[in-house]
Amino acid sequence: MSQSAPPPQPEPVDAVPPAQPAPTEAAPFAAQPGTVPPPLVAPAPPKDNVAVGLVAAFGAAVVAAAVYGVVIGLTKHEIGWAAVGVGFVIGLAAGRIGGRNPALSVVSAVLALGSVYLGQLVGEAMIGADTVGVSFNEVFFQHFGVVQEAWKADADPLTFVFFAIAAWAAFSAAKKAAA
Template sequence: MSQPVQPPNPPQQPHGGQPADGNPYAGQQPAPGNPYAGQQQPGAPTGNPFAGQQPGAPTGNPFAGQQPGQFGGGFPPAPPAPRGNVGLGVLTALGTAIVAAILYGVIAGSIEREVGYAAIGVGFLVGFAASKVGGPLPAIGAASAVFSLGAVFLGQLVAMSMILADGLGVGFSEVFFEHFGDVVDVWKQESDFMTYLFLLLGPVAAFGGARKAA
């Protein structure tokens, strides 16, 4: 007698469910002791190094996100020191006073009278030139005032010498250089209030010229 043929056993299904089409590992349980089991696999790289990063929200600042640079330049430069040269300023005052005295004397001697504006011009010119060259220093202003006083006085003596030389019919140099003491004596006799006033106008104008040049 022949025994009946047993039908072939159907393939065993994987534990826990049906197999996925074409994936022999689908449905497998994670092995115990594996801390990474069940985690999703990262996606395939796309070639963009910035993929997955969220852009920051706009803030309206075009320089947002930039690293601040180092403070450059250091400390601001110190202000320049006030210019000043006392010696040069005094020499300028002296030279200007001599020239101004001669001009003042020639003008006053030519018209045979003293001019107040000329005395003011002498002082202003001395103070302005000295402060312009030497700087706005108190010592230069004081020197300008002293030299202006001397310039006006010398100019008056020059004018007096011109008048005397013209009256005596001699040369100016003879009266001024050979009889200088006599010229001073005549100046003392002929001087009045206006003469001393003109002497004071020179130093006052010198301070004004020095302030104008500062």
């Protein structure tokens, strides 16, 4: 047995399609019939990877100390913008990767102090190795006490200004990078 489909029913004449809001001057691009509104996107959750941020800041501090030391060793001068760069790189790494935790800014400043100190020691060792005519490794690793004494003898008020500059740069960069 086969059944046939019922015949189509005519639409009532008095049916009026629903009214669409007309674009106005306040909203010239009002939704058109049949359009789908864009999906709402939730903002990304704030990062809070303190441990990963600390590891990144420590790695950046070691690399920045090496680069700063090489700059000092090659130029035989401390350079202020390089100290700013040391602090900035450390703070940037901590803030971008670690998030908004206020401890990251403080730790970044402390790491910047250590990084500048280590970089200055590397620079002293490079200068000493060049002066004496031996390898950097021998001076830095076998005569580290002599390197520290040379650093103390060469330290002046400007040396400590570079410490402050690097710590300030790290602190502020960590806060700004996390924002």
